[in-house]
Every structure is written in C-alpha cells, then in structure tokens.
Amino acid sequence: MIQVLVASHAIVGALFLGALVGRWIVLGLAERATSLIAIRALTQAAVPFERTVIVSSLLVLVLGIMTAIAQGRPFLGPLQGAPVDWLFTSFVLYLTIVPLVPFVFVPRGRLLDAALEEAIARDVITPELIAAFRDPMVRAAHVYELAVVTIVFALMVGKPF
Numbered sequence: 001m002i003q004v005l006v007a008s009h010a011i012v013g014a015l016f017l018g019a020l021v022g023r024w025i026v027l028g029l030a031e032r033a034t035s036l037i038a039i040r041a042l043t044q045a046a047v048p049f050e051r052t053v054i055v056s057s058l059l060v061l062v063l064g065i066m067t068a069i070a071q072g073r074p075f076l077g078p079l080q081g082a083p084v085d086w087l088f089t090s091f092v093l094y095l096t097i098v099p100l101v102p103f104v105f106v107p108r109g110r111l112l113d114a115a116l117e118e119a120i121a122r123d124v125i126t127p128e129l130i131a132a133f134r135d136p137m138v139r140a141a142h143v144y145e146l147a148v149v150t151i152v153f154a155l156m157v158g159k160p161f
Contacts, residue, residue, distance in 0.1 A: 002070045009063040010156075016056035017153055020146050023049035031133035036125055043116060061094065086155045093152050097145050104141040111135075 023046055030042035065075060068087060074080035077088025115132040119125055 002067070005063060005067040005070055009060065009067045012056050012060045012063055013153055013156065015052065016060050017149055019049050019052035019056060020149060023053055024142060024146065027133075034125075036119060036123065039116070039125065039129070040120065064091070064094075086159050086161055089161075090152045090155045093148050093155075097148050100141045100145060104137055108132075108135055108138045112138075 026042055026046040026049060030039050030046065033039045033042060067073075068075035073087055074082035075087050075091050076082075077084050077091075082088070112129075112132040112135075115126065115129040119129040
C-alpha cells in the first residue's frame with residue numbers, strides 16, 4: 001500500500017509540474033498572439049492545463065500527507081518533535097503557494113476573462129486585454145509557483161537533508 005501511495009504521489013507531482021509548464025507556455029503564446037482568433041484559441045487550449053493544475057495541486061498535497069502518515073514520517077517536522085528535514089521544508093514551501101490562488105490567481109483571472117470578453121465583443125485586441133496578459137503580479141506569482149513546485153520536486157527526489 002505504501003508503494004502505491006509513493007508512486008501515486010510522484011506521478012501526480014510530475015503531472016502537476018508538467019501542467020504548470022504547459023499552462024505557462026500556452027498562455028505565453030496567447031499573450032504574444034497578434035490576432036483575437038489566436039488569443040481565443042490559445043486561451044481555450046490553456047483550459048485543460050488549468051484544470052489539471054487545480055486538480056493535481058490538491059491531489060499531490062493530499063497524497064503527500066497520506067504517504068507521510070503511512071510511512072510514519074513527521075511531515076510537520078518540529079511541530080511533531082522532529083528535526084527540520086526535506087519533507088517538512090517541502091511541506092512549508094508548498095503551503096506558501098496556496099494563498100496565491102485566492103489573492104492573485106482568482107481575482108486577476110477574472111480581470112483577464114473580463115478583458116477577453118470585452119475584446120471579443122469589440123472584435124479587437126484591446127489595451128485592457130494586453131495589460132491583463134502582462135499583469136506583473138500574475139507573472140511574479142506564476143514564476144514563484146513554478147519555482148516552488150520545482151524546488152519541492154527536487155527536494156523529494158534528492159532528499160538532501
């Protein structure tokens with residue numbers, strides 16, 4: 001049973017990382033597109049990546065906690081009387097990306113959706129749409145999210161401490 005949890009956690013983690021990269025690539029292409037038709041197609045192409053990010057981000061957390069418990073590992077580290085190790089560090093790092101969803105991705109995603117709808121209604125790439133794609137807060141949050149997930153993935157594979 002433990003091996004199944006470990007394998008499932010690893011597979012979902014790789015899926016999560018792949019979906020983040022895929023979403024980033026497709027939305028980057030949408031940002032640089034020069035026609036509204038291309039922007040619409042690329043934002044639609046990003047939807048499966050976004051759904052995969054959402055589902056896999058939750059699953060990887062749940063599977064990680066289940067795996068740690070099944071192995072008798074103190075994933076809460078010092079809060080459970082254990083030292084700080086790669087598992088606790090990974091858990092804490094992962095939790096730092098959770099607030100990005102309600103404070104950055106959801107509200108700024110609504111702004112992008114509204115700007116896209118307005119551009120479609122006017123049948124022109126609007127300055128608001130360009131600005132929504134280039135939102136520095138969203139860009140920074142995506143860079144941080146991808147960096148944290150990559151670091152967590154490296155910690156879990158390498159188990160350096």
